[in-house]
Amino acid sequence: MSRNYHPNHPNVDQSDRTVPRNLRQTGDADVDLVTSTRVRKSPFWHLSVEEGCHQATVYNHMYHPRAYTDPEDGGAEAGYELLVNHVALWDVAVERQIRVVGSDAEAFVNFVITRDATDIETMRGKYAICCNQDGGILNDFVLLRPDDDEFWFSIADSDLLQWLQGVTVGNDFDVDIDEIDVSPMQIQGPKSSDVMESLIGDAVEDVPYYGLMEATINDVPVLVSQTGFSGEAGFEIYVREATKNAEAVWNPVLETVKDHGGAAAPVNGRRRIAAGILSLGQDMDYETSPFQVNLGYQVPDDKDVGYVGKAELERQKDAIENGAFPFTHKLVGLKMAGEPILEWPSDYWLISDPETGDECGYLTSAGWNPDLETNIGLGFVPAAKLQAATDVSLDDSIYDADLDVEFAVHLPDEYAEVPGKPVYATLAKVPFKESVNPSAREQAKIHARDDIDD
Numbered sequence: 001m002s003r004n005y006h007p008n009h010p011n012v013d014q015s016d017r018t019v020p021r022n023l024r025q026t027g028d029a030d031v032d033l034v035t036s037t038r039v040r041k042s043p044f045w046h047l048s049v050e051e052g053c054h055q056a057t058v059y060n061h062m063y064h065p066r067a068y069t070d071p072e073d074g075g076a077e078a079g080y081e082l083l084v085n086h087v088a089l090w091d092v093a094v095e096r097q098i099r100v101v102g103s104d105a106e107a108f109v110n111f112v113i114t115r116d117a118t119d120i121e122t123m124r125g126k127y128a129i130c131c132n133q134d135g136g137i138l139n140d141f142v143l144l145r146p147d148d149d150e151f152w153f154s155i156a157d158s159d160l161l162q163w164l165q166g167v168t169v170g171n172d173f174d175v176d177i178d179e180i181d182v183s184p185m186q187i188q189g190p191k192s193s194d195v196m197e198s199l200i201g202d203a204v205e206d207v208p209y210y211g212l213m214e215a216t217i218n219d220v221p222v223l224v225s226q227t228g229f230s231g232e233a234g235f236e237i238y239v240r241e242a243t244k245n246a247e248a249v250w251n252p253v254l255e256t257v258k259d260h261g262g263a264a265a266p267v268n269g270r271r272r273i274a275a276g277i278l279s280l281g282q283d284m285d286y287e288t289s290p291f292q293v294n295l296g297y298q299v300p301d302d303k304d305v306g307y308v309g310k311a312e313l314e315r316q317k318d319a320i321e322n323g324a325f326p327f328t329h330k331l332v333g334l335k336m337a338g339e340p341i342l343e344w345p346s347d348y349w350l351i352s353d354p355e356t357g358d359e360c361g362y363l364t365s366a367g368w369n370p371d372l373e374t375n376i377g378l379g380f381v382p383a384a385k386l387q388a389a390t391d392v393s394l395d396d397s398i399y400d401a402d403l404d405v406e407f408a409v410h411l412p413d414e415y416a417e418v419p420g421k422p423v424y425a426t427l428a429k430v431p432f433k434e435s436v437n438p439s440a441r442e443q444a445k446i447h448a449r450d451d452i453d454d
Contacts, residue, residue, distance in 0.1 A: 009350060011359040013328045013382070017287045021348055023362055027412060028346045039063055042093030043183050043239075043246035051254070051264040059094040059157045066266045066344065076342045079265040080370060083232055087189035087262035089254055092229070093242070095142075097182040098153040098161050102175035105149045111307050112167055113143065114290070114298050120145045123212040125225055129290065129298050130160065131309035135316055136286040137295070138163060140278065142227055142236075144212060152238075154184065156280035167308065182223075183242035185253065186267075188234035191260045196235050198256050200224065204235070218252050220245040230268060231275025231435035269344065270367035273376055276333070276399070276431030283331060283364045283378050291316050292380075293331040294430060296396045325387065325394040329361060329380035333399070333430040334407065336375040337423040339415045340368035350410040351379055352422060360385070363409060369432065375415075376432050377425075381407060399430040 006024035014020035033056055035041075040062045048065040055067035069078045082088045100109055110117035113128045120126050125144040132138055142154040153160060164177050187195050196204045200215040204224065207213045213224045221240045228234030239249045254264060269279075276294065278284055284293045290313070291299075299313045319326050334351075351361035366377035383394055385405065392401045408422035417423055 009359055012350070012361060016328050019287070021362065023348055023350065025347050025350070025410075025412075028343075033057075033063075035063065042091065043242040044091045044093050044185065044250055047246065047250045047254075048091045048264060053091075053264075053266075055266075060096050060155065062094045062096070064094045064267075065091050065264075068263070068265055076270070077370065079268055080270060082262055082265050083189050083230060083268050083271055084371070085190065087187060087191035087195055087257055087260050088265040088268075089257045089262065090186040090188060090229075090265065090267050092186050092236070092267065093183035094157075095154045095184050096161075097180050097184075097238070098155055098164060098177065099150065099180045100153070100164065100175050100177050101147075101150040102173070103149060104174040105151055108168070108173040108175045109143070109151050110305060111171075111173075112164060114303075114307060114309065114313065115300060116303050117143075117151075120151075122146070122148050124208075125210045125212060125227065127210075129295060130163070131290070131313060132286060133309055133312065135289050135309045135312040137280070137284050137288050137290060137293075138286055140280055140284075140295075142225070144223070144225065144238075146212060146223060152180070152182070154236075154238075158280060158286075181241050181243055182238050183246065184236045184238045185250065186228050186230075186234060186236050187253070187257065188228050188230040188232050188268075189262065190233055191262065192232075192234045195253075195256050195260050195262070196224070198259070199253060207235075218248045220248050222249060229277060230271050231277065231431070231433070232271065269365065270369055270376075273365050273367055273378060274369050274372065274431060274433040275435050278378075279365060289313075289316055289327060291320055291325075291395065292327050292329065294396055294399050296320075320393060320395050323393070325383045327383060330383045330386055330394055330398070331364070331378055331380055332386070333428040333432055334363070334377045334379055334409065334425040335372070335428045335432070336366070336377060336409050336411070336425040338375055338409075338411050338417055341366050341375050341411070341415050342368055347412075349412070351381060351425075352408045352410065353382075353385070354406050354408045354422075354424065357408075361407070371433060376428065377409070378430075379407075379409075401429070403427045 009023040052068040053065040056063045115128045128143045129140045130138045139158045139160045144152040207226050223238040225236045227236050345366050348362040352359045361381040363377045363379035369376050389405045392398050405427040407425045409425045410422045413419040
């Protein structure tokens with residue numbers, strides 16, 4: 001039996017990682033996702049399947065819907081159209097809710113996040129990150145504060161519960177940390193406000209960005225926030241006792257969404273890329289520093305109390321401010337030629353230097369954006385090449401800079417202009433496209449910069 005050779009492309013410098021990314025270009029595989037009890041079905045899983053979900057991935061040890069509409073009926077393009085012109089219901093129960101509650105809840109949360117938890121008022125939230133002692137990103141999340149002594153971490157894809165519980169060992173924090181039976185769904189798109197008003201009344205108009213509101217839907221208590229993962233206007237509905245109440249909330253929400261011209265749809269990866277929203281495990285992980293991926297603003301200058309990773313992150317911050325960049329690669333935005341990328345990439349596609357032909361980096365996220373009429377992506381490229389092209393510091397400010405820097409991206413043959421040949425890509429500002437209602441990450445960045453200016 002013949003076997004294909006798939007090298008891991010060691011020419012791409014990954015010397016600042018302990019476990020290099022697997023850069024073997026193996027492509028998609030003709031395999032089925034096995035549905036078993038080892039991976040959790042969310043309370044909404046069967047409801048998503050009833051709406052046509054036929055592709056899924058595993059996220060936070062749970063099944064996550066990734067496709068509803070068949071290609072012949074519009075596929076990914078139909079989902080994008082719903083999101084940017086109408087409204088979409090997203091099953092995001094995979095955002096598991098980790099609760100920290102107790103008299104020391106604020107102090108504990110302030111110890112594990114890089115930002116200042118004392119700035120979060122009750123019934124408000126904030127986008128935040130946790131880092132390890134080496135400054136690597138363990139998780140990025142929506143952090144909600146429904147009560148004075150209670151916080152919810154609405155987590156991205158990692159086992160944050162175990163880490164948070166581990167941090168308490170040997171530390172004198174009066175807190176309880178557990179996962180709670182709360183599952184969120186997202187209502188995203190320009191008609192999301194109309195949907196929410198139909199569901200819970202005009203009071204939703206008074207919910208500010210990142211504000212929270214207690215409400216009921218079909219007599220079920222829910223927590224509503226004005227947040228989302230799309231770059232479009234949107235809300236999240238956190239269903240309490242979701243294992244019991246899933247149908248009681250999902251069904252009227254879905255009916256209302258359909259009444260406004262929408263439908264159930266998957267999280268839209270291409271729109272979140274355009275908004276510059278990062279995906280944990282894809283664009284960053286525990287070996288990635290905030291300063292590599294447009295999250296440097298998450299490391300404040302004026303947080304006096306200690307927190308996990310503070311010493312290393314401040315060392316990195318000082319180095320960058322003094323003109324050095326202590327990493328081999330920096331994540332950047334790229335606009336790329338080629339045929340429209342409509343499916344989820346199954347590999348980290350390689351990036352090379354067009355002048356030398358040498359492999360030098362890799363794409364982490366990519367997709368066709370109909371509004372921009374081009375393929376866009378996020379990828380790691382050599383910091384040295386960026387430094388040679390500009391006097392702009394390699395902190396977050398580089399994402400706003402106009403830089404004439406080109407790369408070559410090695411797309412699969414189905415997307416390449418010429419099979420076997422890379423397409424050219426140019427550096428782009430991030431975000432690529434302004435949000436209709438700035439996303440959680442964009443707004444957090446704006447607010448953080450305002451705070452620094454003040």
